[in-house]
Amino acid sequence: MSGPQGRLRARDIGHRVVVRYRLEGGLTDLIGVLAAWSPDRVVVRPADGTTHEIPVADIAAAKPIPEMPLRPVDVEQLFLTTALGRPAVETAYVGQWLLRASSGWTGRANSLLPAGDPGMPVADALSKAEEFYAERGLPRLALIRLGSPYEAEIRARGWIEARPEESDVLVMHTTLDHVNAVPEYDVQLTERPDDAWYAATFSESTVPEPAPAVLEGAEKVRFASVTVDGQVVAVGRGAMTGHWLGVDSIRVSEGHRRRGLGTAIVQGLARWAGQYGGRRTYLEVLEENTAALATYSRLGYREAYRYRYLTKP
Incomplete structure (x- = not known):
């Protein structure tokens, strides 16, 4: 860092910076995104979503820093994290493999998640999964991470594409300070969704019976909404699992x-998560949903892995 005012300029707004400035009792360093700049002050937003307004006169040194690279993702861990962020109504295990059932609502909440060690030969584990879903009158469905150790083996056991007409689902991730900017809209967050939230979420259908149990079942969850002219026009859901924020709906x-x-919904949820130790965030999007994919990419989300559903005919 150099100079009493550092090397920050208006062009650095939106980029990560480090600022050393004077507080009562000494100097302190702050790392975050430069949210505002003027000749007299700077505003820096660290990962927890708070904002720090610092008079230039108090700055000992400051400079832009390279964009924090996305650390390599433990995809196996993230694979499990996504399941915890949106838990099914009923769960069971075959070794470490997770079986989920929720009366048929959504693939995620009604599919086998083959992660970890099943504790038995794969053929036997798949047989137990088939029995689990047959007992509940549900299709035999498995959410398969593409390129995972079990993909080829499960396909070899006769499991085929369940949704061949759909594109891959991309699980994308980024660091929280890429997406915790102040939203352009007033984003309301509640611990439980109200009727207006559900009406906006299921605008073209009635609310499926299992939906409230699935959507409200996470231990730490918030429901976001934006109201314009008295009408809820945008909604979303965020769930914390460890330091991960999962965004969906x-x-x-x-x-x-x-x-x-949509950007405002993500930002509002990210600012909530930062206050509770959130450091990273993920979401899921169909590859064919090019508009959403472009929005998330602009926010800094990058692909961690992709998955598809397989079924046993």
Whole structure:
């Protein structure tokens, strides 16, 4: 760092910086995103989502720093984290493999998650999974991480594409300070969703019976919404698992799309998570959903892995 005012300029807004400045009793360093700049002050936003306004006169040194690279993701851990962020109504285990059932609502909540050691030959573990779903009158479904050690073996046991017409699902991740900017809209967060949230989430259908149990079942969860002219026009859900924030259920009403409302929902949830130790965030998107994929990429999300559903006919 150099100079009493450092080397920060207006062009650095939105980039990561480090600022050394004077507090009562000495100097302190702050690392975060430069949220605002003027000749008299700077505003820095660290990972916890708070904002620090620092008079330039108090700055001993400051400089931009390279974008924090996304640390390599432990995809096996993230694979399990996504399941904990949106738990099924009923779960069981075959060794470390997770069986999930929720009366058929959503693939994630009604599929085998083959992660870890099943504790027995794969053929036997798959047989137990088939029995689990047959007993509940559900299709035999497995959520398979593409390129995982079990993918080829499960396919070789006669499991085939369950949704061949769909593209891959991308699980994307980034660091929280890439997405915890102050939203352009007033994002309301609640511990439980109200009727308006559910109406916006399921605008084209009735609320499935298992949905509240699945959506509200996480231990630490928030439901986000944006209201315009008295109407809820955007919603989303965030769940904390360790230092991970999972974001899902983002919906924007048709007449309000392409206005940054989805971005605001992500930012509002990220600012909540930062206060509770959140450091990283993930979400899922179909590869064919190019509009959402472009939005998430602009926010700094990058692909961690992708998955598909297999079924046993």
